[in-house]
Amino acid sequence: MESYLFPFDSLICMLLGISFTVWFTLLLVFIIVPAIFGVSFGIRRVYMKSLIKLFEWATLRMERGAKEKNQHLYKPYSNGIIAKEPVSLEQEIQEMRRGSAEPEFDMSDIFYFCRRGVESIVDDEVTKRFTAEELESWNLLTRSNYNFHHISTRLTALWGMGVLIRYGFLLPLRVTLAFTGVGLLVVLTSIVGLFPNGRMKNYLSDKVHLMCYRICVRALTAIITYHDSENKPKNGGICVANHTSPIDVIILASDGCYAMVGQVHGGLMGVIQRAMVKACPHIWFERSEVKDRHLVAKRLSDHVADESKLPILIFPEGTCINNTSVMMFKKGSFEIGCTVYPVAIKYDPRFGDAFWNSSKFGMVNYLLHMMSSWAIVCSVWYLPPMSRMEGEDAVQFANRVKAAIARKGGLADLLWDGGLKRGKVKEVFKEEQQKLYSKVLVGSSEDRSRS
Amino acid sequence: MFTVLNQTLLCLCFPVSHSQITRLYSRFHSLDKGENGALSREDFQRIPELAINPLGDRIINAFFPEGEDQVNFRGFMRTLAHFRPVEDNEKNKDPTSGEPLNSRANKLLFAFRLYDLDRDDKISRDELLQVLRMMVGVNISDEQLGSIADRTIQEADTNGDMSISFSEFTKVLEKVDVEQKMSIRFLH
Numbered sequence: 001m002e003s004y005l006f007p008f009d010s011l012i013c014m015l016l017g018i019s020f021t022v023w024f025t026l027l028l029v030f031i032i033v034p035a036i037f038g039v040s041f042g043i044r045r046v047y048m049k050s051l052i053k054l055f056e057w058a059t060l061r062m063e064r065g066a067k068e069k070n071q072h073l074y075k076p077y078s079n080g081i082i083a084k085e086p087v088s089l090e091q092e093i094q095e096m097r098r099g100s101a102e103p104e105f106d107m108s109d110i111f112y113f114c115r116r117g118v119e120s121i122v123d124d125e126v127t128k129r130f131t132a133e134e135l136e137s138w139n140l141l142t143r144s145n146y147n148f149h150h151i152s153t154r155l156t157a158l159w160g161m162g163v164l165i166r167y168g169f170l171l172p173l174r175v176t177l178a179f180t181g182v183g184l185l186v187v188l189t190s191i192v193g194l195f196p197n198g199r200m201k202n203y204l205s206d207k208v209h210l211m212c213y214r215i216c217v218r219a220l221t222a223i224i225t226y227h228d229s230e231n232k233p234k235n236g237g238i239c240v241a242n243h244t245s246p247i248d249v250i251i252l253a254s255d256g257c258y259a260m261v262g263q264v265h266g267g268l269m270g271v272i273q274r275a276m277v278k279a280c281p282h283i284w285f286e287r288s289e290v291k292d293r294h295l296v297a298k299r300l301s302d303h304v305a306d307e308s309k310l311p312i313l314i315f316p317e318g319t320c321i322n323n324t325s326v327m328m329f330k331k332g333s334f335e336i337g338c339t340v341y342p343v344a345i346k347y348d349p350r351f352g353d354a355f356w357n358s359s360k361f362g363m364v365n366y367l368l369h370m371m372s373s374w375a376i377v378c379s380v381w382y383l384p385p386m387s388r389m390e391g392e393d394a395v396q397f398a399n400r401v402k403a404a405i406a407r408k409g410g411l412a413d414l415l416w417d418g419g420l421k422r423g424k425v426k427e428v429f430k431e432e433q434q435k436l437y438s439k440v441l442v443g444s445s446e447d448r449s450r451s
Numbered sequence: 452m453f454t455v456l457n458q459t460l461l462c463l464c465f466p467v468s469h470s471q472i473t474r475l476y477s478r479f480h481s482l483d484k485g486e487n488g489a490l491s492r493e494d495f496q497r498i499p500e501l502a503i504n505p506l507g508d509r510i511i512n513a514f515f516p517e518g519e520d521q522v523n524f525r526g527f528m529r530t531l532a533h534f535r536p537v538e539d540n541e542k543n544k545d546p547t548s549g550e551p552l553n554s555r556a557n558k559l560l561f562a563f564r565l566y567d568l569d570r571d572d573k574i575s576r577d578e579l580l581q582v583l584r585m586m587v588g589v590n591i592s593d594e595q596l597g598s599i600a601d602r603t604i605q606e607a608d609t610n611g612d613m614s615i616s617f618s619e620f621t622k623v624l625e626k627v628d629v630e631q632k633m634s635i636r637f638l639h
Contacts (some may be wrong), residue, residue, distance in 0.1 A: 081474050081637060081638055082635050082636060082637055082638060083635075083636040083637075104599055104602075105583070105599045107566075107603065107607070107615075107620065107623055107624060108632070109586070110506065110562055110566070110582075110586075111562060111627075111629070111632040111633055112632075113504055113506040113510075113586065114510060114561070114565060114633065115534070115632060115633055115634075115635065116500075116504060117501055117504045117506060117507055117510035118510065118531065118534055118635060119635055120498055120500035120501045121495065121498065121501060121510075122475070122478060122635060124499070124501070125500065126498070126499045127481070127498055127499075128481070131481060416499060420499050424496075425499040425502045425503055429499075429503040430502070430503040430504070430507075430588075431588055431589075433503055433504065434505050434586065434587055434588030434589075434590060435588065435590050437505065437586050438587040439590075441591065441599070442590075442591065
């Protein structure tokens with residue numbers, strides 16, 4: 001009996017050994033070595049182009065299916081589903097005042113508030129920014145299938161194959177790469193940390209960071225296009241960008257070296273943070289220190305004042321937004337008074353949704369989603385540096401930077417606070433509305449008393 | 452599940468297009484954080500633009516029938532149906548359904564009920580004062596507000612009972628283009 005198993009055993013072992021060797025060699029040659037040197041074979045772009053053709057074909061199929069059944073294909077419209085007239089409170093109420101001999105208050109005033117209220121119930125500008133953007137057409141992922149019907153057998157077969165490829169081939173590959181990337185980051189930065197401070201250490205630290213982030217980029221199959229690289233952030237400045245997910249950090253840091261800012265975490269994250277800070281100065285805050293705004297501002301300004309330290313990377317929105325808009329920038333980083341380098345990041349949602357809905361998914365779940373999507377495709381625009389102008393306060397400066405980022409990235413520019421994801425809106429905004437209306441009422445009585 | 456819903460709705464007095472129902476159902480679903488098929492008052496208050504509307508609470512109240520704390524999709528659609536533009540009625544001439552929810556009279560009734568806090572079909576001076584206070588906040592004094600309320604009731608009240616009934620309300624607003632002011636147009 002046993003004599004039969006021995007040859008099989010050794011055969012199986014040999015086969016496994018060979019396949020592992022082949023696997024790792026391919027990994028090394030096609031992914032890790034290019035990552036170290038910052039070159040690319042272009043495999044990912046070819047992959048992206050073939051996926052686009054596939055999605056277009058799928059859409060055509062679904063439209064044909066819909067036409068056969070004489071129905072309309074469901075098309076989501078993220079730009080709004082109802083017609084909202086941009087008429088202000090004063091304008092509308094003046095309109096309703098027919099003639100000059102008017103009572104101060106008209107019972108029809110209520111129509112304005114009523115209609116606005118119901119409009120916001122049907123479609124509002126804020127809540128839809130905290131869930132994943134709806135796609136125009138299906139991208140063969142179950143998770144992005146909202147009401148897409150007319151899915152033929154052929155499409156289902158394609159979807160099935162997609163599942164096999166994504167979960168059977170791409171996911172293990174990406175997980176391996178991710179572990180490699182993170183592992184190398186921790187080990188190599190600790191080694192670099194042993195060097196004495198000086199130009200050699202900075203040089204090595206930059207190289208190590210870039211290499212590991214590039215491996216992580218490949219671990220997500222991220223296909224990134226960088227625009228206007230002449231505006232890349234320089235030492236002694238702050239880089240601000242719109243925030244969609246934790247991956248933003250990897251995307252930016254694989255093209256340039258930054259000093260990160262964040263809270264100290266425990267666990268794996270903490271290990272990574274402690275290792276990174278050995279190689280070059282990052283700014284990690286204890287949980288208690290985060291509340292102290294002066295302390296935060298001081299540490300940031302000290303870092304920025306030192307020309308040898310890397311530019312700081314900050315996300316002023318403070319939370320993840322779904323990449324259709326840019327929400328209020330917190331003014332803290334704009335008070336420091338150094339040059340600000342704005343960066344706009346726009347993801348292409350067809351290949352995989354990068355938005356982290358932290359109220360729905362935990363970090364591990366989110367990373368699994370990322371690694372089982374088709375790819376992460378995004379564009380990064382480096383905008384020209386901006387500084388605070390004479391007579392501009394921090395809030396106005398922040399809004400100016402925000403508007404520039406929104407314009408470049410093709411995102412909606414909103415004044416609402418990203419904190420509304422979890423918190424309630426402040427009473428002061430309601431009071432503003434009440435004040436506006438009171439002015440209309442009282443204003444007309446003043447006119448009357450004058451006449 | 453969706454087509455059954457569709458059919459049920461088409462039987463009711465407000466025919467809506469397939470895509471509009473789908474969109475509104477999507478919206479209902481995204482507001483329903485508890486995922487129990489019904490919306491509570493908190494779900495509405497989570498909409499920032501509604502929370503800062505001075506009459507936000509009154510509008511939310513309009514969705515909930517007397518004494519209830521949850522509104523299902525049917526109830527949601529029923530209330531929203533008041534805001535359908537009036538022209539759409541030409542397509543639906545169903546003699547048995549009676550007056551459609553988005554008729555001028557029903558739109559006025561919706562607005563009337565925003566004022567009528569205790570649902571007794573009369574707007575008393577007190578109720579008018581309370582609603583006015585909601586709209587102006589702390590910016591106008593009690594006396595001034597009181598005189599505004601008195602003047603409004605004086606001008607509207609025809610039968611001398613010091614409160615405004617629905618027919619008096621309708622008479623006061625007979626020249627206002629209610630159909631346009633209380634309608635929401637879908638883009639697609």
